[in-house]
Amino acid sequence: MRTAIVALAVGLGSGSFACGGGHTQIKIGAPPPKLTTGTLAGPLCQQGQCKCRTGGEDAGFPEPGRKRFEVRLGSAYDLWVTLPGRVLYKSPETAEACFYVDLAPGQHPLELRASNPTGVSLSLEVHELGTATKSWYDTFKFVCGHPGVCSFEELDTRKAEYAGVKRGLHDKCGSTRIKGVVWDHGKSPDQQYPSELAIQLTLDIYKFAPWKPHGGECGEGGGRGPKGGDAEAGEEGGEPSPATPAP
Secondary structure, rough: OOOOOOEEEEEEEOOEEEEEHHHHOOOOOOOOOOOOOOOOOOOEEEEOOOOOOOOOOOOOOOOOOEEEEEEEEOOOEEEEEOOOOHHHOOOOOOEEEEEEEOOEEEEEEEEEEEEOOOOOOEEEEEEEEEOOOOOOEEEEEEEEOOOOOHHHHHHHHHHHHOOOOOHHHHOOOOEEEEEEEEEEEEEOOOEEEEEEEEEEEEEEEEEOOOOOOOOOOOOOOOOOOOOOHHHHHHHHEOOOOOOOOOO
């Protein structure tokens, strides 16, 4: 496998990005084993597999102090998502797979891994559940080639899109920001498509509970409640205080 010369980093908090020699590339190693490991959450998950939700509440609710997330993967090929203590694997036999995990407030690194000799194809969606609003928020989405084959031009388009996301809030009504998106890739034998793709980012989960449903008018301050209501202590001027890194 030949590693691509350039890597991409997008600093979503500042709206800046950097490419090429000034940035350290991701080291693309072998994919993880083809197995889901770690704790899954909610009534839709049994024996290392989950059914995709069909409504707002059928995935259940987390215990206090945790937030429930849906990780939804789509591809005709193998996909892996790695979170601390978990590997979520989607096989080629399943066109779409969903996983439900409970995470504490804090910063959680996430890596998406795709591998196919003739070109990768992938869709990743991360959704946060608001327990008070019973609404699912569009925390993050990455699509390249699905359906079809991911191209280098499409990766360039993603770069431009993420650079324009203010403060890493892909859903202004949610309580999770996306930080430090970076990826690197290999090339297929004909050099036309990425044959390996590794994407890394951080889920920066805040303590406050979103108080408006997805699609509401939440403005630049995000999904925190009004001052004196559901807002966390230390939230001033529309900038919530970040939670401490998760263990």
